[in-house]
């Protein structure tokens with residue numbers, strides 16, 4: 001960056017220098033030419049007056065002069081020239097300044113020498129007796145000037161080059177230094193002493209990005225911690241039934257169990273534990289699918305009421321064994337959703353309502369079609385949830401009463417699945433519960 005700034009400044013300085021040089025040379029040259037012309041004109045007037053007064057005797061008194069003076073008759077013959085013998089000079093009738101002087105009383109012209117290094121300026125004036133007086137002066141052309149001043153100009157150019165190099169180097173350093181000394185780890189700390197107020201929005205954006213990164217990092221750490229905890233919990237939950245199964249299997253294998261009744265009892269325990277394990281594995285698979293945020297789960301127009309009827313039907317035998325009655329209220333309620341995921345919400349909430357109800361309890365599933373939203377409520381009259389646990393029941397493997405949960409075949413993952421499944425549908429969950437009186441779980445889906 002510094003190199004680029006340096007190059008730009010240096011190029012800009014060089015361009016300004018070159019342009020100024022050309023302009024100043026042009027202006028000076030024009031100025032001097034005009035000065036010389038003015039001088040030539042007034043000198044011509046003076047000589048013309050003197051010649052008109054003294055006649056050709058005037059030339060006898062003429063001393064050293066910078067001007068060439070020529071006196072010409074009306075037919076172009078040279079009467080006098082102060083530099084060349086007039087008798088050898090050709091007729092001057094065709095010269096532009098002479099022609100104009102004869103015609104208009106006064107004429108001017110200029111001609112370059114063959115080398116273009118010199119230019120001759122001419123002024124001619126007609127005298128009262130009809131003759132013409134011509135004065136001329138040699139002027140160095142701009143090329144001649146340049147040629148003469150080549151050496152000093154080269155010196156000036158080198159000095160200018162070196163100065164511009166030095167200036168460009170210093171300027172680029174001064175421009176870049178405040179940027180190099182910025183504390184990018186704490187962007188807003190530079191706010192009060194930065195030389196460039198223009199970069200304040202950039203510093204604010206950088207600060208926002210820092211904060212965003214820190215948040216993302218914290219989130220990632222939290223997620224990784226949750227994953228680790230989940231893996232540890234899941235392994236533990238799977239190990240317990242495995243231990244029980246292998247214990248009973250060992251007993252059966254050893255031949256120590258002699259009665260048919262005991263054998264049946266142990267085989268039943270092995271089956272129950274295997275079912276628990278298989279339910280747990282099923283829940284873990286469901287959760288990991290939902291963890292992806294619903295990617296690859298196509299949504300379709302679904303009737304929430306129909307799904308509620310299906311889920312309740314599937315739980316009928318569980319409800320009967322628990323001596324709980326389950327009813328579904330409401331009518332067709334359409335929403336765009338993933339049918340299987342919606343099913344798992346209703347299934348898990350109803351299963352909990354049955355499992356945490358007392359014998360003879362009633363569970364009511366209500367589906368409401370409201371303006372812009374669909375609402376599902378699962379209410380029971382069961383044991384209720386202590387208010388201090390309400391915030392935690394959606395955590396993985398969190399149970400209010402672990403032994404009760406195990407007794408009813410819970411995995412501790414049901415409400416986590418509900419939370420994720422609702423999240424995929426941008427739905428909100430509300431829980432109202434009173435210890436000993438029952439719980440209401442309400443899920444509100446935007447349509």
Ligand code: ADP
Nearest residue numbers: 352353356393399400405410411412413414415
């Ligand atoms: P579990 O498989 O143990 O039921 P969940 O994640 O489904 O796991 O629920 C977490 C805990 O929340 C349960 O262990 C239970 O203590 C409590 N809970 C959930 N639903 C109800 C309910 N309807 N009534 C009382 N307690 C409930």
